[in-house]
Amino acid sequence: MDSINIKQLAERLNLSTSTVSRAFRGHSDINKETKEKILAMARELNYQPNHMASNLRDKKSRTIAVIVPEIANNFFSRAINGVERVARDNGYHLQIYLTNDDFEREVSFMSQLHNGRVEGIIMSVTGEANDHSYMHKLRKKSIPLVFFDRTYDDVKASKVSTNDYESSFSATKHLIDRGCSRIVYLVVNKNLSIGKMRMQGYKDALEAAGLPFVENLVIDCSNELGKNLDILGRVFSAIRPDGVFASVERLAIASYYVCHNMNLKIGNDIRIICFSSLEIASLLNPALSTITQPAYDMGMEAANILFRRLNSENNDDIIEHVVLESELVIRQSTLGS
């Protein structure tokens, strides 16, 4: 009933465990006939080598981990999709860990994973704290780490990002070109390096157009829809912005709800653009202008970097930094009708 092991299989065949083992691993000479006999019997008894034992033996778990803030999110789920693709191609298994933007959890996950459970980690950080020393400590254990999208700049590791600064600059410039002069910048976490990069693009685009940067137009938001509706409701009433640049998708979504409530005509009264991986942006009412990140490719690229490292003979901890390009897609929400 329960799993059979190599010893029992060997007994059934009147062979030694070593011979049976050889039948499964490619190398080591073995008689063709006996090999076939072994494999046949294995199939019949549904035997497969126990992974925990093999892993212990050669210190390889053939598993990698992905740590992300959330999964019910277009960007991250597509990125994971990309990672999975590469992991599978390499014959690796994939474990996922969700931090829900909880720094404690991030630390806990990272610590747990340094036990031989996984051979490498791909991660998009919470950014909820400034003390990343725990990471430096762990980094010494030399298990490869690759950041994507949301990174800690003070941690020495490979990174996959997009051209956030340029995209933000273009998006903001686009709003300005469409006649916006009071553009709010919506952000969840200003500590994140990508938050900073994106804001810098926004700032510089304003400056380039001779518009002042106003601290009040930078709006700190949340990850909870309810809170965001409150915040944005107040802001839109008080400031009456004519442009909205949302650094993440959910803030644009919240803006849509608020505008619908306030009877603001998106695209005319107020123009909205955001970073987003939403496939159906063009089906929204009105169609949403987006900066679309290549989520799937980012996941693939992060995984490729990781496996390049895992498959390399030498243990040089080569740091790679790959930048992929986002695409600015203009739709009704910034054009109007």
Next chain:
Amino acid sequence: MDSINIKQLAERLNLSTSTVSRAFRGHSDINKETKEKILAMARELNYQPNHMASNLRDKKSRTIAVIVPEIANNFFSRAINGVERVARDNGYHLQIYLTNDDFEREVSFMSQLHNGRVEGIIMSVTGEANDHSYMHKLRKKSIPLVFFDRTYDDVKASKVSTNDYESSFSATKHLIDRGCSRIVYLVVNKNLSIGKMRMQGYKDALEAAGLPFVENLVIDCSNELGKNLDILGRVFSAIRPDGVFASVERLAIASYYVCHNMNLKIGNDIRIICFSSLEIASLLNPALSTITQPAYDMGMEAANILFRRLNSENNDDIIEHVVLESELVIRQSTLGS
């Protein structure tokens, strides 16, 4: 530099490995002072028990697997979210496997997982084949399996589903009540049991209203957007349906694109409703009427069933079948304006 093991740690402390081991595992009496000394040193050297070894020792991997067709999909990503929540609460790790609706891959994953790598499996099937004998074979190994949403009826395992039949009946009835008489039913895979259940609800609602069931109004679609646009473009031109009941979200999305192209006014010329887990259904143009499945809860429930089984002392293979309720949310796409 590399990971330290229990032996080395013991040496540093002039203790035996057993004592050190005891410091980590709760039971077995141990001097409080020595325990603290050990833990302190462990922290300093960043020691953590090797999981592969522990797992081999007590034959527990503390890992479960989720096998789903895809992850870049609102329904599945939320379901995984629910599973993760429960897994984490139970101190378990989570591995994910994506079949991309490829039956071969499903078989391959299932086989690989019966090596002690995971203790249980949660799965939503591809439904691409009719021969599930491979599963029966594996089932004998008695590693717990829980299906959710998409199941194989001929496999004896616990299941979490929604009231597909009733929802479909109500949705179809709603379309009829709104005056539709030529309602197409869009489906990707008629082999799937949920495909059948949903279609039966559709059929029975037609009959209850005295409308004929027309074979031609059941449209076989695909998972690829391009193909669906072709198929639906042809169908909408030829049949001129006044109602669309899409068994999955992506088919409603494709319908939207086609209607926009053909200048059909959704909600008036043609009413659309579908199964969907799209958060922002109300922001679409027009707002999409949906049958919303409790994806997150389904994932949680599936995981709860699995852990109830894993944590139970006796190995009785109790089969549970939980049915959660979907919610019918009427919006503009079936109301018109």
Next chain:
DNA sequence: TTGTACGCGTTATCAG
């Protein structure tokens, strides 16, 4: 309270 010794299931090495 602590130490000794064995086994979990594999596989590489070394003999034969």
Next chain:
DNA sequence: CTGATAACGCGTACAA
């Protein structure tokens, strides 16, 4: 070509 043996790192009887 095949068999015996040791070792991967840990945890637990059992002994002290």
